[in-house]
Amino acid sequence: EKSQEKPAEPQPLQYNEEGLPMRPGSQKCGFYLRSGKCTYGPTCRFDHPPGLGGIMAGGGGFGNFPMMVGGASTTEGGMARRPGKDHCPFLVKTGACPFGPECRFDHPPGASSAD
Numbered sequence: 001e002k003s004q005e006k007p008a009e010p011q012p013l014q015y016n017e018e019g020l021p022m023r024p025g026s027q028k029c030g031f032y033l034r035s036g037k038c039t040y041g042p043t044c045r046f047d048h049p050p051g052l053g054g055i056m057a058g059g060g061g062f063g064n065f066p067m068m069v070g071g072a073s074t075t076e077g078g079m080a081r082r083p084g085k086d087h088c089p090f091l092v093k094t095g096a097c098p099f100g101p102e103c104r105f106d107h108p109p110g111a112s113s114a115d
Helices: 030-035 089-094
Strands: none
Touching: none
16 A cells, blocks of 8 residues: 655745745845846745845955955854954844855854844
């Protein structure tokens, strides 16, 4: 007798205020983070977190991440400490940073709005 178990239903796709797909756990859409727009629109396979559109606009975006492996001190959580640099916009808005020790921004203790 075969089991009649159905596979788990996929979660329905949700969209942010710009009508772009939110895919938690997926890579963030670089176009969206830099400009707040996405050329692929609702069919894009990347994540478009609400409130982060255009967060990396200006001053270099993803192109100028200094590869300072070992060059920055880190917090207990492994986040880069870069005194004198701007606070990480991801950490401030979401309480987490997808770039970890490679991030070009500072991650001082208590910088996240989630604290």
